[in-house]
Amino acid sequence: MAGRPRDERTRSVILRRAADIASQDGLEGLSIGRLATDLGVSKSGLFGYFGSKEELQLATVRAAAAVYVEEVVQPALTVPPGLGRVRRLCENWLSYSQRRVFPGGCFFFAVNAEFDARPGRVRDAAAAASLDWTRFVARAVDDARQLGELAGDTDPDQLAFELIAFMETANAVSLLHDDPNAYERARTAIRRCLDTASTNR
Known part of the structure; x- marks a missing residue:
C-alpha cells in the first residue's frame, strides 16, 4: 500500500509526457520504448503500467481529458450560467491552445484527425x-438562451458547432502557418457571432 502514491505520481508523469508526444506525433507515435528513453526508465518498468500500446493510448486519452477539464472547463464553472460562461469557455479554449499546454496545440484536435476514420x-x-x-x-x-441572454430562436447545437469551428481553425492555422494572429481572428469571429445572437445589442 505504501508504494501506491509514488506509483500514481510516476504514472501521471509518464502519461503527461505521452500526451505531449501524442499532441505532436499522434498516438501512433507513442511507444513504450520511446517513453522509456525520454523518461530515463526501463521498458519493462513502463510495460508494467500499461501492458500494451493500446492501453497506453487509452490511458493517454484519459490523462489528456483531465488536463483539458482543468484548463478549459473548470475555470468556466466559476462564472455563473449565461453568456458570460459561454464567452469564458471560448476564451479558455483559445488560451489553452495558444499557450501550448500541449506542445502540439489541442491534444484532441490532433488525435481526432488521426483516428476519425479508424x-x-x-x-x-x-x-x-x-x-x-x-x-x-x-x-x-x-443556458444563456433560457436566461434570455441569447435570442429565443438560437439553436444551441448549431451555435456550439460554429464556436468550436472558430476555435479549432485558430489552432490549425496557428500550427500550420506559425501564425499567432489566428487566435485574435478567432476571438473577433466568436465575439461577433455571440453579439449577433445576444439580446443585449
Missing part, C-alpha cells in the same frame, strides 16, 4: 471526449 477503442475514447465537449458548450449556450 474504428476501435482509441477512436471511441477520443470521440467520446470530443462529444462531451461539444455537448457541454451546447448546454452552456442553451
Whole structure:
C-alpha cells in the first residue's frame, strides 16, 4: 500500500509526457520504448503500467481529458450560467491552445484527425471526449438562451458547432502557418457571432 502514491505520481508523469508526444506525433507515435528513453526508465518498468500500446493510448486519452477539464472547463464553472460562461469557455479554449499546454496545440484536435476514420477503442475514447465537449458548450449556450441572454430562436447545437469551428481553425492555422494572429481572428469571429445572437445589442 505504501508504494501506491509514488506509483500514481510516476504514472501521471509518464502519461503527461505521452500526451505531449501524442499532441505532436499522434498516438501512433507513442511507444513504450520511446517513453522509456525520454523518461530515463526501463521498458519493462513502463510495460508494467500499461501492458500494451493500446492501453497506453487509452490511458493517454484519459490523462489528456483531465488536463483539458482543468484548463478549459473548470475555470468556466466559476462564472455563473449565461453568456458570460459561454464567452469564458471560448476564451479558455483559445488560451489553452495558444499557450501550448500541449506542445502540439489541442491534444484532441490532433488525435481526432488521426483516428476519425479508424474504428476501435482509441477512436471511441477520443470521440467520446470530443462529444462531451461539444455537448457541454451546447448546454452552456442553451443556458444563456433560457436566461434570455441569447435570442429565443438560437439553436444551441448549431451555435456550439460554429464556436468550436472558430476555435479549432485558430489552432490549425496557428500550427500550420506559425501564425499567432489566428487566435485574435478567432476571438473577433466568436465575439461577433455571440453579439449577433445576444439580446443585449
